[in-house]
Amino acid sequence: TLARHGAVPHRLVQMLRELQAELGWLPRDVLAQLAHALQRSQADVEGVASFYRFFHTQPVGEYRLLFSDNITDRMLGNQALLERLCLRLHVRPGQTRHDGRVSVTTTSCTGLGDQGPALLVNHHQVVTRLDEARVDEIARLIEARVPATEWPAEWQQVADNIRRPGPLLGESLAPGSALASAVARGPRLTLEEVEASGLRGRGGAGFSTGLKWALCRDAPGEQHIVVCNADEGEPGTFKDRVLLTRHADLVFEGMTVAAWAIGARQGFLYLRGEYRYLLESLEAVLARRREQRLLGANILGQAGFDFDIEIHLGAGAYVCGEESALIESLEGQRGTPRIRPPFPVEHGYLGHPTTVNNVETFCAAAHILAKGGAWWAAMGTRKSSGSKIHSISGDCTRPGLYEYPFGTPVAQMLEDCGASDTQAVQVGGPSGTTLSAMEFGRRIAFEDVPTAGALMVFNRSRDMFEVARNFAHFFAHESCGFCTPCRVGTELVVRQLDKLAAGRGSRMDVEQLQQLDVLMHATTHCGLGAAACNPLRDTIAKFRPAYERRLTSLHFVPGFDLDAELADARILTGRTDTHAHLPQTDDPAWHP
Ligand code: SF4
Numbered sequence: 001t002l003a004r005h006g007a008v009p010h011r012l013v014q015m016l017r018e019l020q021a022e023l024g025w026l027p028r029d030v031l032a033q034l035a036h037a038l039q040r041s042q043a044d045v046e047g048v049a050s051f052y053r054f055f056h057t058q059p060v061g062e063y064r065l066l067f068s069d070n071i072t073d074r075m076l077g078n079q080a081l082l083e084r085l086c087l088r089l090h091v092r093p094g095q096t097r098h099d100g101r102v103s104v105t106t107t108s109c110t111g112l113g114d115q116g117p118a119l120l121v122n123h124h125q126v127v128t129r130l131d132e133a134r135v136d137e138i139a140r141l142i143e144a145r146v147p148a149t150e151w152p153a154e155w156q157q158v159a160d161n162i163r164r165p166g167p168l169l170g171e172s173l174a175p176g177s178a179l180a181s182a183v184a185r186g187p188r189l190t191l192e193e194v195e196a197s198g199l200r201g202r203g204g205a206g207f208s209t210g211l212k213w214a215l216c217r218d219a220p221g222e223q224h225i226v227v228c229n230a231d232e233g234e235p236g237t238f239k240d241r242v243l244l245t246r247h248a249d250l251v252f253e254g255m256t257v258a259a260w261a262i263g264a265r266q267g268f269l270y271l272r273g274e275y276r277y278l279l280e281s282l283e284a285v286l287a288r289r290r291e292q293r294l295l296g297a298n299i300l301g302q303a304g305f306d307f308d309i310e311i312h313l314g315a316g317a318y319v320c321g322e323e324s325a326l327i328e329s330l331e332g333q334r335g336t337p338r339i340r341p342p343f344p345v346e347h348g349y350l351g352h353p354t355t356v357n358n359v360e361t362f363c364a365a366a367h368i369l370a371k372g373g374a375w376w377a378a379m380g381t382r383k384s385s386g387s388k389i390h391s392i393s394g395d396c397t398r399p400g401l402y403e404y405p406f407g408t409p410v411a412q413m414l415e416d417c418g419a420s421d422t423q424a425v426q427v428g429g430p431s432g433t434t435l436s437a438m439e440f441g442r443r444i445a446f447e448d449v450p451t452a453g454a455l456m457v458f459n460r461s462r463d464m465f466e467v468a469r470n471f472a473h474f475f476a477h478e479s480c481g482f483c484t485p486c487r488v489g490t491e492l493v494v495r496q497l498d499k500l501a502a503g504r505g506s507r508m509d510v511e512q513l514q515q516l517d518v519l520m521h522a523t524t525h526c527g528l529g530a531a532a533c534n535p536l537r538d539t540i541a542k543f544r545p546a547y548e549r550r551l552t553s554l555h556f557v558p559g560f561d562l563d564a565e566l567a568d569a570r571i572l573t574g575r576t577d578t579h580a581h582l583p584q585t586d587d588p589a590w591h592p
Pocket of ligand 1 (some may be wrong): 143478524525528529530
C-alpha cells in the first residue's frame, strides 16, 4: 500500500481501504505502522479509521453482510429476512459469529431502493431482490464456504430501471463532442454558456453552477481542483448509480469541461463506498478516455490543457456528501464538515480553490456545451431550468428513474410510476419535504418543492410515524458527532420517538420533539443536523393522528407527587405535622 501511494498523509483513507480489503479488518499494529510511515500520530490514524462505518478495527468475519435499512427496504420486509438469515447462520445481528465466519448487520440505504431488499457482501458485492429462497441459499453458501465472488451472477445484477428517459438519461453524446465545443469556445465563453443555461447544482442546494465555476476560476491559487460528488447517500436516491453505469463518459466529460473553464489540472470522483462494485468499470472508462486524449496532457491537442481524474472511494459516511466534509475525506481525514467561510471555491482540497459538483450536474454541463445554454434554459421553469432525474421508490408498481423538466407536478409523477391510494410522498429524501395528498398538485422546482432527486411513495397502509422514526434513526446513525446539538439532539429525538412507539409517550413528548426541532435547526454546525427534524416537523403537522394514536392519553400530563413519595420518610422520623409536608401549589393553606 505504501509503495503504491507513497508516504502521503492525505491518502490515508485510500490506504485504509486497501489494507482492509487485503486483511479483512484493520488491526491496531497495522494502524501503528501506518501512522509511523505517514508521520501521523496513532490516535489520529485510529480516529480516521474509526470514523468510517466501512472500516473495522475488530474482526468482522470472512463474510460481512450488510442489509440495506432504508424505509423502503423495511416496507419490503428486510427485517424479517435479516432475522431469518441470522437464524440460519446462528449469529446475532450486529455480532460476529464465534468461529469468525460471518457477521450480519444493517447499514443505511445502499442506493438500490428500486430493487430491494438488498444487501452488501464484504463491501464490494451486492445482492438485490432478496427473498426467503435467496436468504436460505446465502446461508448454505456461507456454511459451505463458497467465496462470495462465486455466488450466482443473477443475484448481483443491478437493473437501471430507466422508466422515463429525458435528455440526460436517454441521449448520449459522442465522447469528446462537448469538450470539443468547449475548446472551440475557449474557457471564458464556456463559462458564459453554462451561466446562460441557468443550470443549478443537482445535489440539493441549487447553487448556480456557472457562478460557482466563476468564483473558483477567479479565486487565487497555484492549482484549481474539480471534484465530482458521487457520494449519493440520501436514502431513496439512486440516480447517480445509473448515470455512472450508463453515462460515465458524460460525467467525466462534464468534469473536463469544468476543468477547462476554471483552469484545473486535477480532478477527483468521490465514489460512495456502497458503489464499490462500479469502480472497475469507471476505471476502464477513464483509461479509454486517456487513450482518446480526452484526459491527460494536451487534451484534444490543446497545448497546456492538462487534466486527469482520480477515483476516491468513500467508506460509508453519509456526512461526506456535504462538500467540505467530502474534501476532508479526500485529504485523508475524518469527514467532519468545515467551518465556512472560506468556501471550497476559495479554499478547498489542500487549500486550493475547488469546485464540487454533483454527478448529474456534470452530465448536464456536458449536454449544455454540446447543445447550447439556450437549449437547456428553454426547459423547466424560469428559476429552475432544465430537466431533473428522480429516483422513485416505495409503494408504486414501476419504481425506477424518471426524468422530467422542472415544474412537473407531483401528481403526474405518481400517476406515471403506478402509485395508487397514496397518502404521502417524501421528496428529496429524509432531509427533504413530506407532502400529504392535499399537496400533490405542487410542482418540483426550486421555487416550490426543491429536491436532490429522491421521491418515496407511501400508500394509506403505511404508518407515517414509523416513517419519521426510521428517518430519525438514520440521522442519529449518521451524525458525525462533531457538534453537541446534533450528536445529542438526534439521539434525544430517537429516544422520544422510541418512547412514543412503546406506548409510553404523552403530549409533552410531542411538544419536546418540536422544541428539539427548533433548537437543532438553529444551532447545528452543518445541514445534516439542521435538516434532521424535517420529516418530524412535517409528519407532526400533516399526520398528527399517527402520533396521537400512540399517546397514553391526549390529556395526560406527566407528573410526580414528591410529597407522597416522602411518606415513608415521615413515618420513619415520626413527623406528621404540616411542616413535614411539601407545599402543594393548589392548596390555599400554602398561599396565605
Ligand atoms: Fe456533524 Fe451533525 Fe454537527 Fe453536521 S450537524 S457537524 S453531521 S454533528
